[in-house]
Amino acid sequence: MDSTAPPQRRRRGRKGDPAGRRQAILDAALAHFLAEGFAATTLEGIARQAGVAKGTIYLYFADKQALFRALVQDRISPVIGGAEALVPQFPGPMAALLRQLARTFVREVLGTERRQLLRLVLTEAPRFPWLAEIYWQEVVSRGLGLIRAVARQGVARGEFASSALERFPQLLPAPLLMAFLWTTLFDRFEPLDVEGFVESYLDLLLRDLEGTPS
Amino acid sequence: MDSTAPPQRRRRGRKGDPAGRRQAILDAALAHFLAEGFAATTLEGIARQAGVAKGTIYLYFADKQALFRALVQDRISPVIGGAEALVPQFPGPMAALLRQLARTFVREVLGTERRQLLRLVLTEAPRFPWLAEIYWQEVVSRGLGLIRAVARQGVARGEFASSALERFPQLLPAPLLMAFLWTTLFDRFEPLDVEGFVESYLDLLLRDLEGTPS
DNA sequence: ACTATTAATGACCATTGGGTCATTATTAAT
DNA sequence: ATTAATAATGACCCAATGGTCATTAATAGT
DSSP: OOOSOSSOOOOOSSOSOHHHHHHHHHHHHHHHHHHHHHHHOOHHHHHHHHTSOHHHHHHHOSSHHHHHHHHHHHHHTHHHHHHHHHGGGOOSOHHHHHHHHHHHHIIIIITSTHHHHHHHHHHHGGGOHHHHHHHIIIIIHHHHHHHHHHHHHHHHTTSOSOOHHHHOGGGTTHHHHHHHHHHHHTTTTSOOOHHHHHHHHHHHHHHHHHOOOO | OOOOOSSOOOOOSSOSOHHHHHHHHHHHHHHHHHHHHHHHOOHHHHHHHHTSOHHHHHHHOSSHHHHHHHHHHHHHTHHHHHHHHHGGGOOSOHHHHHHHHHHHHIIIIITSTHHHHHHHHHHHGGGOHHHHHHHIIIIIHHHHHHHHHHHHHHHHTTSOSOOHHHHOGGGTHHHHHHHHHHHHHTTTTSOOOHHHHHHHHHHHHHHHHHOOOO
């Protein structure tokens, strides 16, 4: 996370590790964008933290926005991969799979620094349409697809009586989003038991999907 | 919404309507903050749209942040009032009341420019702790209180078999938040039938609250 | 009329920050 | 060694912006 070059070297000319530099810049940029948002982040600040001169950044990125874009693209994609690998070969019932997906999200995103990246995307996306688009392509559409697939499979196998989740796959991430928002903004006023909340919601959702009493 | 002073007057000295000026400035500020966010909004731009010189803003507000603060405080509070008036004297069953609360939110917030204000709060709050605090005091805590009251009442009257909503009042707004986010960011890729989504969720939630089959 | 008071102005200031580029250090090739 | 190629630098440029204040116009009181 902290990537200020170890001892303050002062080098010039060709350098050994261009990929490392790129990474250092990206790391520093992430830290600053997270803390201050896009508009308030200064290239000077990024450069200082990366142990690099301001001009150097422009050797790796066309401008501030390109840097932001590269950052997002580099770090966002890997998230969904695991889930996509898990779904098609899951042994147990679909209800259990949905539970696991939700829990994985809580553990792997809400419980790590990835949550900060999520926050960055959510807060900057309204102002950068391309950001929403990348996020849609790389994460949201794929996630939705997964949920739909599971929902459909559940119905096909006779495990689910309702197809509500297929029509509205957003039902699954809704409480996760709420938990995210809550812990980001309001936890200091009234802490939320995220685990309990999510489990509670899953009980409710799955109970309804499995047997619609009516 | 649009508040550029009617014809471009050029006045000096004492003026007739100081309250009107204040309002004009606030209107213009709202438009700009919504479109560009706090950091990217310029006082010059606000002044121009308000039909006022930049210096004039400083007669009404101490600085940029105070302006933002006043804006939020002025416009946010009235929202919850209606709901608070409705709840204590609602005639029908509590389930119907919850439905009405959710629908009102969809109609009165998601369906109006208030949604923009909500977006502004949500995107800027992480960077302005005092914003989260105001929003907590004026809206969130009161809203939560209402939901808890309804949940408790429902249980007391024997209408609800589960007290899940009392423990996690966030269960009610969760899908509303999702609908909000979705329509803000992803509607252009895959439109969401908000009404259907919310109703679908309410069915699910209320069915579960009313009779927990188990 | 004349004066005191005050609302409003906008030129101005100081600072900041994105972006450029001539210069310099380092390495690779010959 | 000498040269060519290139990685890195940071002083510099310039536009933009938050904030100030001497000046000016309108009004109220007398």
